[in-house]
Each structure stands twice: as structure tokens, then as C-alpha cells.
Amino acid sequence: MDNIVGPKLRLLRAKLGLSQRALAKKAGVPSSTVSLVESGRTSPSVGSLKRLLDAAGLSLGEFFSQDFEQPQQVFFRSEEFTEISQGDVSYRQLGCGQASSLQILHETYQPGADSGRVPLSHEGEEGGLVVEGRLEVTVGDQVRVLKPGDGYLFSSLLPHRFRNIGDAPCVIISACTPPTF
Incomplete structure (x- = not known):
């Protein structure tokens, strides 16, 4: 589970257009938490992951069952x-x-x-x-x-x-x- 949480969280956050700081603030967790989880340097507790997902509007089940991959945007106005x-x-x-x-x-x-x-x-x-x-x-x-x-x-x-x-x-x-x- 550890090796998929960080990348999935990064993709979800990017899809929502949130910075690491913005997601952490919305979830009420230290801003370093998101960075550490996304980089794989720590495994979130179920409580921490749930707070992050609640802030993103998802349940744990939805998080693990959805694919957040998006085509990479190449051009920007x-x-x-x-x-x-x-x-x-x-x-x-x-x-x-x-x-x-x-x-x-x-x-x-x-x-x-x-x-x-x-x-x-x-x-x-x-x-x-x-x-x-x-x-x-x-x-x-x-x-x-x-x-x-x-x-x-x-x-x-x-x-x-x-x-x-x-x-x-x-x-x-x-x-x-x-x-x-």
C-alpha cells in the first residue's frame, strides 16, 4: 500500500489544482505531511490519510479504486x-x-x-x-x-x-x- 499512496495522492492533488500547502491547510495537517507522503518518505496513518482525502472530497474506498492518471498537459495559456x-x-x-x-x-x-x-x-x-x-x-x-x-x-x-x-x-x-x- 505504501508505494501507491504517495503517487496517487500527488495525482489527486494535481487534478484538484491544489498545492501541497493548500491541501494540508484544508485537511488541518502540517504542510510537511503532504510532502513526506507524496515523496514516499513516510506512510500516513489511516487518520491522516482520511483527513487529507476528506479535504479532497473523497472516501478511502474512492481513493483506492479510482485512477487519477491524466494526460500530461503540454501547453498552457x-x-x-x-x-x-x-x-x-x-x-x-x-x-x-x-x-x-x-x-x-x-x-x-x-x-x-x-x-x-x-x-x-x-x-x-x-x-x-x-x-x-x-x-x-x-x-x-x-x-x-x-x-x-x-x-x-x-x-x-x-x-x-x-x-x-x-x-x-x-x-x-x-x-x-x-x-x-
Whole structure:
């Protein structure tokens, strides 16, 4: 049973268009629970699985009897991107980041907006291209201001931060592997 629960849960969640965090919040379980179950690093208790399935509108029987496989969507219109943030920074995700080993984002930073005062650090790699505006990127002890056409690529283990230092919105197309949002 263990080896089918994670992949089935991932497919169900993708079919419902929910992020791992959204499903966990809806189910009232820690957000790490969904990630651990989907990756096969833990087996959910019957109670935990039932809470997740209740949040998804399914019974245990329906979960194990249904096939959630869908043809993989290849092309996406702009309106099909998933907004995974709010406020002065917009992260619009192409496809379902958890269903892929690559996450692609259309990012918009309003003037003065940043990724947070505390630098980010996580497993993986990320890169991006500035399409519009100016972006100050800090990676480790390096700081650079990028303009349209400039890009970045680095190990995400290095502490990093992004900040729009211009007077207009800054637009970036970025990629991250593995997905982190």
C-alpha cells in the first residue's frame, strides 16, 4: 500500500489544482505531511490519510479504486498559470510544480518589493532572466543589479535575495529545480 499512496495522492492533488500547502491547510495537517507522503518518505496513518482525502472530497474506498492518471498537459495559456503568492511579489507558476522536477515561474516584483529581508536558502538550483525593470540580486556575498536581458544561475544552497530597486515593476522568467514553492 505504501508505494501507491504517495503517487496517487500527488495525482489527486494535481487534478484538484491544489498545492501541497493548500491541501494540508484544508485537511488541518502540517504542510510537511503532504510532502513526506507524496515523496514516499513516510506512510500516513489511516487518520491522516482520511483527513487529507476528506479535504479532497473523497472516501478511502474512492481513493483506492479510482485512477487519477491524466494526460500530461503540454501547453498552457497565460490564464492557466497558477498564482502561488500575493502582495507586492507575484509568482505565476507554469503547470503543476509538484508534478514536475522543474518549476518555471513568471515573477513580477512591484517597485521596492523583495523576496524578504532574510535571505532564502534551499536545496537545488535556480536561474532566471530579467524581462523588464531592474532587479538587485544578492547571492552569498555577491550583489549585482540586473537589467532586461541579464540573468542569473546559482546553487540555491547559497543564501539569496531578490529586490526591485527601480521605479517600475520588474518582470522575471525563472526556473528552479527541484520545485520549492
